[in-house]
Amino acid sequence: MVQIVTDWRDLPEGLRGAAVAIGAFDGVHRGHQAVIATAREVARSIGAPLGVVSFDPHPRRWFQPDAAPFRLMTPAQMARALEPLGVDRLYLLPFGAELAGMSDEAFAHDVLAGPQAARSAVGRQDGLKIRHAAVGFDFTYGKGRTGSPEGLRRQGEALGFGVTVCERVDDPDGLKLSSSAVREAIHAGDMPRAAAILGRPFAIEGEVIHGDKRGRTIGVPTANVRLGDYMRPAYGVYAVRARLPDGRVLDGVASLGLRPMFALDEPLLEVWLFDFDGDLYGQTIETQLIAFLRGEETFDGLDALKVQIDADARAARSVLSPSS
Structure with missing residues (x-):
C-alpha cells in the first residue's frame, strides 16, 4: 500500500531521501507512468524508496477557483493507481498560498531538498531531502511558473540531487498521452x-x-x-x-x-x-x-x-x- 505524506515540513528522517517523480499527475495516465518508471529505475539503482510528489488541491483549482470541475481522480484513486507502479510514498503536498508564492529556487531548496538548519530537537527536518527527481519535458514550477526542467537540473546539482528529464511519450498510433486529451475524450463520451x-x-x-x-x-x-x-x-x-x-x-x-x-x-x-x-x-x-x-x-x-x-x-x- 502506498504511504501518503501530506507535508514537506517536520518529517522524520525515515520519510525523506526518496527518488521521486514530480508533477500534478491527474489521471496517472500512460505519459505520467513513463515519468514514474524513470524514477523507479533510478530508485532501484541507488537503493532509495520510490516517491511521487503531487499536490492537493490541484494547482489549477488554486489559481482558477471558479474553473469548471476538471479533476480526473481523487487522492485515494491516485494512491491506488500508483501502487502497481511500485510507488512507496505519495507526497501529496498542500497547495495553497505558501506553495503558490514560492520561487522556483525556494521550492527546490525548501521543499525538495530542505534547509539543513531546520533540524528540530527530536530529529525532524523540513524538506523531502530527495536523492533524485524525474520530471516531464514540459514541467514548470515556482511562482509565475518560472522554473523549468533545465533549471531544476542546475538547482539539483547545487543542492545534491540528480534530475532526469523525460521526453514526451505518445502512443505508437499517434494517440496523445495527456490529461487534456483524457478530458477531451471524456467530454465526447469516447x-x-x-x-x-x-x-x-x-x-x-x-x-x-x-x-x-x-x-x-x-x-x-x-x-x-x-x-x-x-x-x-x-x-x-x-x-x-x-x-x-x-x-x-x-x-x-x-x-x-x-x-x-x-x-x-x-x-x-x-x-x-x-x-x-x-x-x-x-x-x-x-x-x-x-x-x-x-x-x-x-x-x-x-x-x-x-x-x-x-x-x-x-x-x-x-x-x-x-x-x-
Missing part, C-alpha cells in the same frame, strides 16, 4: 479512447447518497453518487463496472447527468447494479464508465422510461460480456 490514454477505464468514486427513490418504483434501484470536482463526462447512459467496499466488482448501467424528465440541481451518477440486492447508503463505490450508450432523453411517462432502461440494460450487458 470512453475507449480515454481508457487507452489512462491505461484503465475512467472511474468516478464517491459516497452513495439518498435520492428520490423513483427508480425503486419501476424495479430499478440505483446507487447515486455526486460528481463533485470530477470532470463532467458527456451526459447520458453508460455501461459500467462498480467496485464495492467489500471488493466485489459488479456490472451495471448508469445514467449520468441532469435527468431531463426529473430535473436535478446538479449532475448525478445513478448506477443500477445488475444482480445486486443490498444497502450501499453512506458507503463509497468506484464506478468505471466503460462505454457510452446514448445521450439524455425525455420520455412520455415512467412506463416508456422503464422500457428504455430495460433496453439500456441489455445493451450494457452485451458490451460488458466477456465475449464482446
Whole structure:
C-alpha cells in the first residue's frame, strides 16, 4: 500500500531521501507512468524508496477557483493507481498560498531538498531531502511558473540531487498521452479512447447518497453518487463496472447527468447494479464508465422510461460480456 505524506515540513528522517517523480499527475495516465518508471529505475539503482510528489488541491483549482470541475481522480484513486507502479510514498503536498508564492529556487531548496538548519530537537527536518527527481519535458514550477526542467537540473546539482528529464511519450498510433486529451475524450463520451490514454477505464468514486427513490418504483434501484470536482463526462447512459467496499466488482448501467424528465440541481451518477440486492447508503463505490450508450432523453411517462432502461440494460450487458 502506498504511504501518503501530506507535508514537506517536520518529517522524520525515515520519510525523506526518496527518488521521486514530480508533477500534478491527474489521471496517472500512460505519459505520467513513463515519468514514474524513470524514477523507479533510478530508485532501484541507488537503493532509495520510490516517491511521487503531487499536490492537493490541484494547482489549477488554486489559481482558477471558479474553473469548471476538471479533476480526473481523487487522492485515494491516485494512491491506488500508483501502487502497481511500485510507488512507496505519495507526497501529496498542500497547495495553497505558501506553495503558490514560492520561487522556483525556494521550492527546490525548501521543499525538495530542505534547509539543513531546520533540524528540530527530536530529529525532524523540513524538506523531502530527495536523492533524485524525474520530471516531464514540459514541467514548470515556482511562482509565475518560472522554473523549468533545465533549471531544476542546475538547482539539483547545487543542492545534491540528480534530475532526469523525460521526453514526451505518445502512443505508437499517434494517440496523445495527456490529461487534456483524457478530458477531451471524456467530454465526447469516447470512453475507449480515454481508457487507452489512462491505461484503465475512467472511474468516478464517491459516497452513495439518498435520492428520490423513483427508480425503486419501476424495479430499478440505483446507487447515486455526486460528481463533485470530477470532470463532467458527456451526459447520458453508460455501461459500467462498480467496485464495492467489500471488493466485489459488479456490472451495471448508469445514467449520468441532469435527468431531463426529473430535473436535478446538479449532475448525478445513478448506477443500477445488475444482480445486486443490498444497502450501499453512506458507503463509497468506484464506478468505471466503460462505454457510452446514448445521450439524455425525455420520455412520455415512467412506463416508456422503464422500457428504455430495460433496453439500456441489455445493451450494457452485451458490451460488458466477456465475449464482446
